[in-house]
Amino acid sequence: MKNFGYNQAVRVGDRIECSGQGGWNPETGEFYQDLDEQIDQAFKNVDINLRDAGGQGWSQVYKISSFHVPLDMEAAGAMIRNFAKWMPNHKPIWTAIGVAGLGGTTEMKVEIEVIAHDEQGAKAAKGGQ
Template sequence: MSILSLIISSLATCVLATSKSSSGDAAAGAGPIFIGTAGFGQNLSTEFHYSQAVRIGNYLKVSGQGGWDPQTGELVTDIATQVNNAFDSLTLALKAAGSTNGLADLISINSYHVGDLAFGLGNVTAVMEKRIPKVLPTWTAVGVTGLAFAEQLVEIQAEAWIK
């Protein structure tokens, strides 16, 4: 079975499922498992009423992760630091969902950039080349006029296949 077929099957399971859990202890196939992360991600989840990720079988969808420090929430205005912080936050969400491969489990990312899109793309490319040199996830990059916080320059949403 192809990965696409498995993803479609997993999504169908999500649509048909009636149970949900806010912790990672539900049995696989029992429906979506909503996942939180420690640190600043937990603060955001509590304040804005959302999950950092949702896992359905092997499929994981991660909410957009901004360029803030994943532990303190500090948001510096340097794009390279923000991109690295966003990937650090993605890594935390992947681990919280049970990934042992971290970013190597990524199958798709969407990145949202304020300001010079080409400069943002270069920074995301550099991080992916360094952190996941053998993984080529699909990628959609979008230029936007603003994100959730005034100083935020990047946000990265991701999907993964956890083996």
């Protein structure tokens, strides 16, 4: 992922907070044009960044905030489909918000921000203490 002068995810103790992830290709930075593809890729980007911060991915997520242009049934359906794919064994809390724009571009249709709990990773980060 490109570095824009901030971290995509940070660990604070046993929490990992992931900044808003959109449906961009991590290799090229280009946005997928199809809404389903953007949402699918945003979920992949969240997973990449949680793991880069030492977590285990979506299985540790307990809070999701998503921002949509627009927030409609197509967007909600794609989100719910990805919840079932990435988190088949638990159901975090979710807030979905419709917004006028994202990321300063008309191409960006979704942004997903999460908080995860990673007790084991926090112990490992402290050197096993």
